[in-house]
Each structure stands twice: as structure tokens, then as C-alpha cells.
Amino acid sequence: MAECSEYIRREFPTIDDELYHYVEGILGSSKDDFEDGEEIYEAIGQVLHEVAEKSENEVRQICDKLLGMLKGATHDGDDNIREKRNNGMNKVLNAPVHLGAMAATLDAQVDQIKSIWVTTRDDTMKVDAKKLEKAEAKLQQKQEKRTGHDSINSAKNNISSNQSAESASASQMMSKKDTRMENKGSTNKTQDIRIENFDVAYGDRVLLQGADLTLAFGRRYGFVGRNGLGKTTLLRMISSKQLRIPSHIRVLHVEQEVAGDETSALSSVLESDQERTALLSRETELQAQIEKEGGKNDKIDDELAKIYEAMQHAEVDKAPAKASAILSGLGFSVERQSWPTKSFSGGWRMRLALARALFSRPDLLLLDEPTNMLDIKAILWLEKYLQSWPTTLLVVSHDRNFLDTVPTDILYLKGQKIEAYRGNYEQFEKTKGERERNLQREYEAQQAKRAHVQEFIDRFRYNANRASSVQSKIKMLEKLPELKCVEKETEVILRFPDVVPLSPPILQLNEVSFRYETSPTNEFLFTGVNLTASLQSRICIVGENGAGKTTLLKIITGSLSATRGTVHLHRNLKFGYFSQHHVDQLDMSVCPVELLQNHFPGKPIEEYRRMLGSFGVSGDLALQTINSLSGGQKSRVAFALMCAAMPNFLVLDEPTNHLDIESIEALGKALNTCQAGVILVSHDERLIRLVCTELWVCGQGSVRCIEGGFDEYRKIIEKELEA
CATH class of the missing domain: 3.40.50.300 (P-loop containing nucleotide triphosphate hydrolases)
Structure with a gap:
């Protein structure tokens, strides 16, 4: 196996560690079962194609070489065992032995010895019944697997190759992969996502540096941190595969609203399941062929039977009810579900995009502030629905109650790093507070120790009798790890201006x-x-x-x-009126100071800065173009603009x-x-x-x-x- 492992690393230097261990495990556990290179190709060929851009012939040749290495290793192992056994049976003779004399003295046994050079064997067939039964069952399973997926694959192949996630929904960004790995959810552990030591920058500004991100399959992650640190940027980089993610993982990012057309809301949700659409499309084609030929066709009948079996397995008949339940939970009445998508406003189209995402169930679902578009009733429904979400969820949210209800883990963005915490937001706050207090106590204790040792060094530095002690203290200081003081995030303070009281009625x-x-x-x-x-x-x-x-x-x-x-x-x-579209109506090409200056001219720059500072927009932030600010920072600018009047x-x-x-x-x-x-x-x-x-x-x-x-x-x- 060592030779196989080195060969795989050599041929695929960019292979992910998890995929590498997966391939190594398949080869190691099934090496005695592989009969030819074709079987190895069936087992790991798809994974190898995803790792590197190699042709099918190249991958098949690699699988043939792996077979030779596996069989060679097996034979070498058998030879080693025989050699050890033979070594155990060899004896050193003290004197020569005359074989003829030995045979003469053993007349009674001569008939049993045909030749000392011939090893006799029992030619009767010895078969382990259990192993034979297991082998036959495995062979039958392989044959069923080869024939059973032909119809599904043919249906999927009929989907246009240029069909992308954007054509399925303008609200979704999905990885360009049509099929899922067959062994997902069983022995394949590559559904977990691990991105190590990566950097993210927005223009000249570094958002993340040397960060690590681990997403375990089936966990629900709440992504939190101050505005402007890069949470939304990171989600977009994950969805666009700019960060290295296994290509077989389907990623869906609910970011844009659904494009309006004549398609009904319910049909739009149903179409988001591409596998279901492919099966129904292939069934329609086969039915048309039967009507065209006007007679019985065994081949088409067999394929139809397999299509129906796949549809039953995918619960295609239950899909409309599931889609309708999701739409209903998000506020679409039964009547509205039949309306064309072009009849909905932008907020409702965003809900429709969310419904498509929940229905299609990708391997990794990315949600950025999903509660912004929902009323309280829909939020409570969504919280309950996501608590049983079966795949991986990464959600950016600032809804405290939502973060206490949905996530199993919290990812905290701070200081260009991502810290992982188990539990919901309430547990995260407790753990983070305790961790920071412990780090601060450790830092203060070390500082006190450093001061004490330094005092000793300064006191006896020029004392010849204490020279060795001073040197040991200096070395001890050099070996102490450098701890940093815990940097607490600055508290956000918002202040509304004082007003003159009015007598009622108001x-x-x-x-x-x-x-x-x-x-x-x-x-x-x-x-x-x-x-x-x-x-x-x-x-x-x-x-x-x-x-x-x-x-x-x-x-x-x-x-x-x-x-x-x-x-x-x-x-x-x-009145000071802050509309929900107030942020979008700001002039994005100017900085916050210029914005206030344009609306309320004639005041000194310091006065504009004071207004902005009341809502946490201070320093260099007040001089950046509004377009470069995060959504939360834009909201604070809008508050300052509203209160300037x-x-x-x-x-x-x-x-x-x-x-x-x-x-x-x-x-x-x-x-x-x-x-x-x-x-x-x-x-x-x-x-x-x-x-x-x-x-x-x-x-x-x-x-x-x-x-x-x-x-x-x-x-x-x-x-x-x-x-």
C-alpha cells in the first residue's frame, strides 16, 4: 500500500487530504476484491477526475497501475509469509544424512514416500461457504449497480451542458456539478469542508489573514462579527469557489432575488430540484417515443421502469406538497403560490429565492441575513424549519433570538481570524467571556512574573557573585512565550440629539x-x-x-x-423618517462627510464629523466612499443624515x-x-x-x-x- 500511496501523491500532487485518505481507504479495504483495473476505476475514478484535469484514458491507465501494485504487494506479502514459515522449519544438521540408508530403515513407510522433492497435496476442493456467499452477493450488487444507474445517468445527460445555477434561479449561486457522489452519507467523509491558512482582501484592505475555516457536515453555523469585517465577502468567495472546496459539494448562496417571468411561484420552487426535473423530462421523452413507434419496445419499457423506480425513491410525487408547505411557511398563501413570479415585489422574490434553496437542499447552504426579508411569523417558522436542516448551514445573522435558536456552532470573526465555538449565541457569549478573562489573567500573571524577574536582573546585573543567577534569569525571560493583552472590541454608542419637549396632544x-x-x-x-x-x-x-x-x-x-x-x-x-430603503437611496459615490455637507450646507467640517461620530462613523470611516462601507455602516450614516434635521x-x-x-x-x-x-x-x-x-x-x-x-x-x- 505504501507504493500505491506514493504513486497517488505523485500523480495527483494537489489532491485534498480527505480525498487522499478516502482513496487510500478504498484501495486498502478492497484490494483483495479488485479483479481488474475497470473495477478500481469504478470505485475511485470519479474522485480522481475531480482532483485533476486528466483524460479518461489517463485515469484508467493509473487505475491499471494501481491494480498491479496492489496485486504485487499481495504476492510479495504471500512470499514473505512462506519464507518465514520455511525459515521456521529449517534445521541445522550435525552430520551428513544418507537418504538411501534412511529409506532402507523405513521400509514400512516407503509406500507413503514417493519422493522427498515432491510435496503432496489434498486435491479435494476446500471452500469457505460464507466467503463464497459473500463474494456472490458482492458480484450481484456490482451488476445491479452498473445496470441500475444507466437510466438515471441517461436522464441527467439529457440536461443541457450549459445549464448553470444562475439559469435555474437568479437568486442562487451553485457549484457546477450535476451529480452527487454515490456514497455520500455512508463511507465518504469529504462532505466536511476544511479551508486552511487563507487570506481575503477587499481592495487594499485585508479582511482575513492566515485564517482557518472548518464546516462539519450536518452542523449549523452562525457567522457573527462586527459590521465591515468581511462576513458577506467570505460567503461570496465560498459560493463562487474562489476558496478551495471539494468540487462534488453543492453550494448554494441565497443572494439575489428570483427573476420575474410567467412561471408560477410553486413551479419556480419545484424547478430548483434539477434531479427531479431531469427524471420528469426523460419520462416525457420516453412516453413520446412509445406513442411515436406505436408498439411495444422492451428497451424503452425497461428504462421507463427504472425511471419510475428512481422517481419513487426521490419521492417525486410528494414534491409539490413539500414545496407548497415551504411557501406557506414563508407567507405565500395558496392563491399567491399560483401567481407568476413577475407579479411579486423584490422582497417577495427574495422569499421565493429562500424557498427554492430550502426545497433543493444543497450540501452547503449559505444564508446572509435571511430574517431581513421576513415578518415575525415567517421568522418563527424558519427557525423551527432550520432546526432539523439535514446538511451543512452557514448563516450570517444579527438576529439574537435566531442565533439562540438555530445554530449548533458559532463562528466569530475578529482580528482577521475566525474563532469556532460550540453551542448557540448565548453559550458563545459565556464561553468567549470566560476565555478572554482567562487569557487576561494569564497575561497579567506573566507580566507580574516578568517584572519580578527583571527587577532581580537589574538589581544584581553587576554583582559578580550573582552572575550565573542573572544569566539564568535572562535566559528564562527569553524562553517565556510572548502573550498579548486581550483587545476588547470598542463599545458601539449611538446618540440621538436632544429635542425641545412638546405639550400633549402630540x-x-x-x-x-x-x-x-x-x-x-x-x-x-x-x-x-x-x-x-x-x-x-x-x-x-x-x-x-x-x-x-x-x-x-x-x-x-x-x-x-x-x-x-x-x-x-x-x-x-x-418627524425623522427612516425607511427600510433609506440605505439604498444614499449617494454611494461620496463620503459620509460630503453627504451631510450636500444636504445641510454651510456648517464646519467638525460639525459634520460630530454628527457622524454620534452614530459610530468616525476617523477614516467618515472619509471612505459610502459604496465601500458595509450594510451596517451605511445604516449608521443614514441615521446621522436623518438626525441632522x-x-x-x-x-x-x-x-x-x-x-x-x-x-x-x-x-x-x-x-x-x-x-x-x-x-x-x-x-x-x-x-x-x-x-x-x-x-x-x-x-x-x-x-x-x-x-x-x-x-x-x-x-x-x-x-x-x-x-
Whole structure:
């Protein structure tokens, strides 16, 4: 086996360690079963093709050579055993032996000795029945395997070779591999992903240096870290295979929305399963051939039987029900599932992209802020669905409750490295805090020891009697490992400007009803709304997407006029409105300082910097182009732009999108201490619990304030999901 191992390393110098051990294990465990090079090619040929760009003939020749090495090693081993046995039987004679005399004295045994040079053997056949039965079963299994996959392979081969992940869905980036390894989930351990000592840079900025990333198959990883450190960039590099990943692993990154066309939402999800589509397509072709020939064709009938068997194994008949259940969980009603994809808005198309990803079940699913596009009901459904996700999941999220519910592991990006922690986010925080305290104690203890030893050295450096002791102390200091002080991340602090208090009443909605004139059904979105708010209000509006949350905010701020009823506002009330598309509407070509200067000219540069500094945009960050900032950093710039107008009532629509966990915590604290009134639409449970003292629920044609706050609302949703 050593010769085979060296030969494989020589022929495939770029082979992954896990693939190498896998090939070595196959050859070692089955070397006695291989009869020709063809069998070796069937066992490991596909893997070798993936490792290097070699022709089929070259790989077959390599397999033939491996067979020769295996058989040679086996024969050499047998010869060694015989030699050892013969050596054990050899005896040194003290005197010559006359064979003739020996034969004469053994007349009684002469008949039994035909020749001393001929070894007699028992010619009766000795067969181990169990081994024979096992060999026959293995041979039959090989034959079934060869014939059983012909129909499936022919169906897959009919798929156009230029069919890529992007043609299947504009929201997905998938590895260009049509088939999965046959032994996935059994003896093949290469579903694990290990990327060692890699660097990632964005322009001149180094995001990761000498980092390691290990993703074990079947684990769910939450990827966390401050905004702008490179989490989204890393996901894109993984999905585009810029980082070295085994080519047989199917990677899917939900990044772009589904392209709109006439395809229904349900059909779009079903088409994401390429294997199912290939089987159905091949079945249609075979049925057409039968109708064209108008007679019985045994060959086609056999292939059809195998297609039907494969379809039954893949549960093709259950696929529509599964796809419909996923769409329903993400908020698509039964009626909406039949709508063409072009009829949906961008947010709903992103949901559709997520549904396709969940239905197709890739080997590695990459999700970047999946909760941003979902309402609370859909988030709770997604949390429950992902808890039983069967393959590997890597998700970037800043939803604290989501990270406490879904991940089995946390990957923490800090200092251009990735640290791995077992458990959910709550366990990660505890472990990280304890680890940092231990490292800090170890550092402080070493510093105290260094100071003590250095004091001894300085005191007796010129004392001849202590020269040997001083030298030993100096050597001891040189051998001490260099520990670094634990660098704590700077705390994110957000500050809203002070405002002049107003006497009530501040904001009142009396019998407000609203409907869009362009609505095809001409139905009211909500009717008879009676609500009030003051500068002390901390109100959160919740409800399913499409229930009218954003519409209600626009009516409050005056962007829309109520169809019926009245909205009373204090004459000095000044709104600061943060829309969920506010970040996308920023001028990306300028830096944050220039942005404020363009909107509020005439102030000194220091004043613009102070405004930006109130939201954590300081130093060089304030001079970078907005296009180069992360999503969370852009959101902070948008907050600074909103507050530069000195509003005294904040209306925030999905303010947590793209903010990291620390920024969300800081936003919650800032909203609690600010003097302005607050009405926000949010799906982030952590922020709602931090800030809101009043909950308005949009749904069923009304907006109502419920007692019991978010806990009561969560109970209502969970009952609906169970039903």
C-alpha cells in the first residue's frame, strides 16, 4: 500500500487530504476484491477526475497501475509469509544424512514416500461457504449497480451542458456539478469542508489573514462579527469557489432575488430540484417515443421502469406538497403560490429565492441575513424549519433570538481570524467571556512574573557573585512565550440629539381608514383606526407583510392621506423618517462627510464629523466612499443624515436591517434614552423587548393595541403555526 500511496501523491500532487485518505481507504479495504483495473476505476475514478484535469484514458491507465501494485504487494506479502514459515522449519544438521540408508530403515513407510522433492497435496476442493456467499452477493450488487444507474445517468445527460445555477434561479449561486457522489452519507467523509491558512482582501484592505475555516457536515453555523469585517465577502468567495472546496459539494448562496417571468411561484420552487426535473423530462421523452413507434419496445419499457423506480425513491410525487408547505411557511398563501413570479415585489422574490434553496437542499447552504426579508411569523417558522436542516448551514445573522435558536456552532470573526465555538449565541457569549478573562489573567500573571524577574536582573546585573543567577534569569525571560493583552472590541454608542419637549396632544388617529385607489379589489387595507402617541411613546408595529405596517407609517408622517378619518399632529412636531430603503437611496459615490455637507450646507467640517461620530462613523470611516462601507455602516450614516434635521419624533421602518448585534443593542439603549417619541416597525425580537412598551398589531383589516406586549403576540403566532 505504501507504493500505491506514493504513486497517488505523485500523480495527483494537489489532491485534498480527505480525498487522499478516502482513496487510500478504498484501495486498502478492497484490494483483495479488485479483479481488474475497470473495477478500481469504478470505485475511485470519479474522485480522481475531480482532483485533476486528466483524460479518461489517463485515469484508467493509473487505475491499471494501481491494480498491479496492489496485486504485487499481495504476492510479495504471500512470499514473505512462506519464507518465514520455511525459515521456521529449517534445521541445522550435525552430520551428513544418507537418504538411501534412511529409506532402507523405513521400509514400512516407503509406500507413503514417493519422493522427498515432491510435496503432496489434498486435491479435494476446500471452500469457505460464507466467503463464497459473500463474494456472490458482492458480484450481484456490482451488476445491479452498473445496470441500475444507466437510466438515471441517461436522464441527467439529457440536461443541457450549459445549464448553470444562475439559469435555474437568479437568486442562487451553485457549484457546477450535476451529480452527487454515490456514497455520500455512508463511507465518504469529504462532505466536511476544511479551508486552511487563507487570506481575503477587499481592495487594499485585508479582511482575513492566515485564517482557518472548518464546516462539519450536518452542523449549523452562525457567522457573527462586527459590521465591515468581511462576513458577506467570505460567503461570496465560498459560493463562487474562489476558496478551495471539494468540487462534488453543492453550494448554494441565497443572494439575489428570483427573476420575474410567467412561471408560477410553486413551479419556480419545484424547478430548483434539477434531479427531479431531469427524471420528469426523460419520462416525457420516453412516453413520446412509445406513442411515436406505436408498439411495444422492451428497451424503452425497461428504462421507463427504472425511471419510475428512481422517481419513487426521490419521492417525486410528494414534491409539490413539500414545496407548497415551504411557501406557506414563508407567507405565500395558496392563491399567491399560483401567481407568476413577475407579479411579486423584490422582497417577495427574495422569499421565493429562500424557498427554492430550502426545497433543493444543497450540501452547503449559505444564508446572509435571511430574517431581513421576513415578518415575525415567517421568522418563527424558519427557525423551527432550520432546526432539523439535514446538511451543512452557514448563516450570517444579527438576529439574537435566531442565533439562540438555530445554530449548533458559532463562528466569530475578529482580528482577521475566525474563532469556532460550540453551542448557540448565548453559550458563545459565556464561553468567549470566560476565555478572554482567562487569557487576561494569564497575561497579567506573566507580566507580574516578568517584572519580578527583571527587577532581580537589574538589581544584581553587576554583582559578580550573582552572575550565573542573572544569566539564568535572562535566559528564562527569553524562553517565556510572548502573550498579548486581550483587545476588547470598542463599545458601539449611538446618540440621538436632544429635542425641545412638546405639550400633549402630540399625535392622534381618529377613525382612520385607508385603501389604495389602484387596488384591484377596491378593499380597505384597514378601517376605524383610533390610536394616540406622545414624546414618551415607545411603540412597535407588528404584523404579516402586506398587512399595512409601512402604509400606516406613511399616513402618520403625511406621505399618504387617509381615505377616511383624521390625523391630528402637534404644530411643532417634526418627524425623522427612516425607511427600510433609506440605505439604498444614499449617494454611494461620496463620503459620509460630503453627504451631510450636500444636504445641510454651510456648517464646519467638525460639525459634520460630530454628527457622524454620534452614530459610530468616525476617523477614516467618515472619509471612505459610502459604496465601500458595509450594510451596517451605511445604516449608521443614514441615521446621522436623518438626525441632522433635528427631528423630535422618530418613525423607523425596519431599522435593524444590516446592523450587527452590538449596534442593535446600542440602538435599543439610545432609543430608550432619547427625548423624542418613537414608533418603529421591526421584526427583531431583541430590539422590541429592549425598547417597546406598546404593541400595535396590523392585520385582518384593522390596527389594534394589544395587552401583554410581545409575549402575548408570540403566543398568538405560535397557535397559528400549530394550526
